[in-house]
Amino acid sequence: AQSVTQLGSHVSVSEGALVLLRCNYSSSVPPYLFWYVQYPNQGLQLLLKYTTGATLVKGINGFEAEFKKSETSFHLTKPSAHMSDAAEYFCAVSETGGFKTIFGAGTRLFVKA
Amino acid sequence: GAVVSQHPSRVICKSGTSVKIECRSLDFQATTMFWYRQFPKQSLMLMATSNEGSKATYEQGVEKDKFLINHASLTLSTLTVTSAHPEDSSFYICSAILPLTSGGTETQYFGPGTRLLVL
Numbered sequence: 001a002q003s004v005t006q007l008g009s010h011v012s013v014s015e016g017a018l019v020l021l022r023c024n025y026s027s028s029v030p031p032y033l034f035w036y037v038q039y040p041n042q043g044l045q046l047l048l049k050y051t052t053g054a055t056l057v058k059g060i061n062g063f064e065a066e067f068k069k070s071e072t073s074f075h076l077t078k079p080s081a082h083m084s085d086a087a088e089y090f091c092a093v094s095e096t097g098g099f100k101t102i103f104g105a106g107t108r109l110f111v112k113a
Numbered sequence: 114g115a116v117v118s119q120h121p122s123r124v125i126c127k128s129g130t131s132v133k134i135e136c137r138s139l140d141f142q143a144t145t146m147f148w149y150r151q152f153p154k155q156s157l158m159l160m161a162t163s164n165e166g167s168k169a170t171y172e173q174g175v176e177k178d179k180f181l182i183n184h185a186s187l188t189l190s191t192l193t194v195t196s197a198h199p200e201d202s203s204f205y206i207c208s209a210i211l212p213l214t215s216g217g218t219e220t221q222y223f224g225p226g227t228r229l230l231v232l
Contacts, residue, residue, distance in 0.1 A: 036223075043119075043206055044157075044223040090156060094221075100147070101208075101221060103156045 002027045002093050004104035012110040019063075019078040021107050023091030026072065033074040034092040034101065035065055044090065050074065061085070086111045116140055117209045119224035126197055127232055133193045134227045136163075136207030142187035143209035147221075148180075151204040163190040197231040204228050 007022040025031055032051050036044040048059025055067040065076045074091060091104040116139040126132050136146055144165045149157040161182050162170040169182035179201075181193040190209075194201050206226045 041204075041226070041228065043117075043225040044208075046220075046222075049220075100159060100162065102159070105156045 002031065002095060002102045004091050004093050004102055006089075006091050006104035006107050008107055009105065010108050010110065012112060013081045014112045015083055016080050019076070019081045019085065019109065021076040021089050021091075021109065023065075023074045023076065023104060024072050025074060025091070025093045027093055027095065029095050032094045033065075033067060034094070035059065035063065035074075035076045036090045036092060036103075038088045038090065038106075040087075047076070047089075081109075081111045083111050083113065085109060117207065117222045117224040119205075119207055119227050121227060122225065123228045123230075125230045125232065128198050129196055131193055131195045132197055132229060133191055134205055134207075134229070136190045136192070136209070136224050138188045138209040138211075138222075141209075141211050143211070144187060145210045146184060146190040147208045147210075148182060148190070148192050149206045149208070151206060151226075153204075157206060160192075165190075194229065197229070199231045202229055202231045 003026045005024045034049045035047040037047050038044050047063050048057045050057045050067045058064045063078045065074050067074050088106050088108050090106050092101045094101045118137045120135045146163040148160045151157045159172050160175045163182045163184040165184045165187050171177045179195055184190040204226050207224045208221045211220045
């Protein structure tokens with residue numbers, strides 16, 4: 001069985017500060033990992049995904065995440081937060097690259113001016 | 114990029130009535146679509162896998178007779194909430210799988226969601 005744990009339901013940063021959203025996963029087979037962003041009353045937008053190959057994955061809007069197998073982690077980072085980054089972020093895992101995706105509980109990011 | 118639409122975006126209905134939600138893949142054919150529900154301030158929970166031309170596969174705890182799924186074409190899946198009750202009020206999100214492309218992997222695209230309120 002697969003599972004995803006997002007550490008911290010709320011994260012608050014100042015504009016221009018580093019964003020770090022933590023995600024740990026559990027999977028019995030090599031996982032595919034995803035980060036999605038959700039703005040209020042909207043669907044999900046894919047930020048980035050890891051399938052195979054390079055463990056440092058770059059996504060849209062300046063976000064990136066690093067797959068660390070030894071730590072079973074896939075933390076999301078952005079060097080400098082922008083007000084428009086305020087949203088809900090979901091880490092997700094899948095065994096088959098998009099099928100039957102299991103989502104974490106989500107982390108709400110607040111960006112202070 | 115690929116687009117998935119949902120209709121309606123918001124619906125309010127009376128308790129006991131049925132509501133149909135449509136999910137369409139606008140510029141690609143999707144043999145597989147998924148239906149999720151999301152309660153306020155919570156994560157997405159997979160309800161069922163919708164397969165074109167065959168019966169949907171429901172996750173444990175999801176009543177298949179209450180949440181009817183029909184995937185009649187490669188671009189349309191529908192979710193019907195039958196005899197809706199206030200506890201069915203939720204945000205329903207569908208997704209569609211963009212098939213493998215040359216050298217690539219399947220990609221899941223999400224619809225914008227449908228807010229259901231049952232009075």
